[in-house]
Structure formats: C-alpha cells, structure tokens
Amino acid sequence: MMKAMRFVGDLDDDFYQDEHQRDVWNEASAVGLQGVFWAVFVSSAILPWVAGQTGAWISLALLITALFGSVLTIVYAIGRDVDAYLLSNYKRPRVVLSMALYLLAVVGIMVQLKFDTFQESSTWLGALAGGLVGAGMAIAAVKHRQQRSKRRDEAEEVL
Known part of the structure; x- marks a missing residue:
C-alpha cells in the first residue's frame, strides 16, 4: 500500500x-x-x-x-x-x-x-450500539498508538 x-x-x-x-x-x-x-x-x-x-x-x-x-x-x-x-x-x-x-x-x-427504517426503534438501537462500538474502537486505537509511540520513544532513549 x-x-x-x-x-x-x-x-x-x-x-x-x-x-x-x-x-x-x-x-x-x-x-x-x-x-x-x-x-x-x-x-x-x-x-x-x-x-x-x-x-x-x-x-x-x-x-x-x-x-x-x-x-x-x-x-x-x-x-x-x-x-x-x-x-x-x-x-x-x-x-x-x-x-x-x-x-x-x-x-x-x-x-x-x-429512511423508513429509522422509524423503528430497533434501527435506532442498532445505530446507537454501532456508534458506541465505533467510538470505543476509535478511542482504543488512539490509546494503542499513544502507547506504541511511548514505547518507541523509551526504546530510543535506551539506545
């Protein structure tokens, strides 16, 4: 890529x-x-x-x-x-x-x-759950990157 x-x-x-x-x-x-x-x-x-x-x-x-x-x-x-x-x-x-x-x-x-399906409560619950999962994954990804960067910086300091 x-x-x-x-x-x-x-x-x-x-x-x-x-x-x-x-x-x-x-x-x-x-x-x-x-x-x-x-x-x-x-x-x-x-x-x-x-x-x-x-x-x-x-x-x-x-x-x-x-x-x-x-x-x-x-x-x-x-x-x-x-x-x-x-x-x-x-x-x-x-x-x-x-x-x-x-x-x-x-x-x-x-x-x-x-969208007609937005009138159904199950669609709104699905959208809410998807939004929460997506936001959680985004937060986890950012935290993972920050930890990775911190480990890389610490490894460079050792060298």
Missing part, C-alpha cells in the same frame, strides 16, 4: 530532492487538503437543506470522498511512524466547528433521505 501511495503522490520525482521545495510543497499540500475539507464540510452541511434529496446524495458523496482522503493521509503517516493523534487537540475551535458542520450534514442527509 505504501508503494501505491508513493506512486499517487509522485514522491519519487526529482522535485522532492530539493529540501526547501519539498518542505514548501508539503505545507502547500496541507493547506490545500484542509481547504478541500472545509469546502466539503460547509457544502455538505448546506446542500441537504437547500437542495433536498439531490443535495443530500451529493453531500453524502462528498463526505465519503473526504473520508477516503483522510484515511489515506492517516494510513500513510502511520506507515511512516508519525502519529497524528498523539498531539491532537480536539478542543480547538476549528475542530469543534468542523465537527459541528459534519454533524449538521449528517442530520440533513438523514432528514432529506427519510
């Missing part, structure tokens, strides 16, 4: 041999990626409410695409032994705002697509 991601990012190009160019390009890429995420979150939060069912489907596609890009970024970083979660602060205003936009988009999608 790392080879495929290196190919997608064209990371073996001569362009990356110059350290200044590489650093500036990496910063520019981070700014561009965050710009795309903000555009996706804002448009996904608005579309279901102003464009009905069509907007909800577009919003859902945008959120899935953003998730794909986010997962690729995180997997690549982890593959290079960088833990983005280690120093993450989820209380920052920009994180809270982006999550609020995301949740507004999800609620809009659910309202506009009016």
Whole structure:
C-alpha cells in the first residue's frame, strides 16, 4: 500500500530532492487538503437543506470522498511512524466547528433521505450500539498508538 501511495503522490520525482521545495510543497499540500475539507464540510452541511434529496446524495458523496482522503493521509503517516493523534487537540475551535458542520450534514442527509427504517426503534438501537462500538474502537486505537509511540520513544532513549 505504501508503494501505491508513493506512486499517487509522485514522491519519487526529482522535485522532492530539493529540501526547501519539498518542505514548501508539503505545507502547500496541507493547506490545500484542509481547504478541500472545509469546502466539503460547509457544502455538505448546506446542500441537504437547500437542495433536498439531490443535495443530500451529493453531500453524502462528498463526505465519503473526504473520508477516503483522510484515511489515506492517516494510513500513510502511520506507515511512516508519525502519529497524528498523539498531539491532537480536539478542543480547538476549528475542530469543534468542523465537527459541528459534519454533524449538521449528517442530520440533513438523514432528514432529506427519510429512511423508513429509522422509524423503528430497533434501527435506532442498532445505530446507537454501532456508534458506541465505533467510538470505543476509535478511542482504543488512539490509546494503542499513544502507547506504541511511548514505547518507541523509551526504546530510543535506551539506545
């Protein structure tokens, strides 16, 4: 997978041999990626409410695409032994705002697509259980990464 991601990012190009160019390009890429995420979150939060069912489907596609890009970024970083979660602060205003936009988009999608099965209590219980399990797994994964990083740092200190 790392080879495929290196190919997608064209990371073996001569362009990356110059350290200044590489650093500036990496910063520019981070700014561009965050710009795309903000555009996706804002448009996904608005579309279901102003464009009905069509907007909800577009919003859902945008959120899935953003998730794909986010997962690729995180997997690549982890593959290079960088833990983005280690120093993450989820209380920052920009994180809270982006999550609020995301949740507004999800609620809009659910309202506009009016899934009939959401009226059944078993569906809501399943969604709640799935959300709790998913959140628990995410917390466990972050804790595991933090412990792994701590062990790696301790091992480096011994050397």
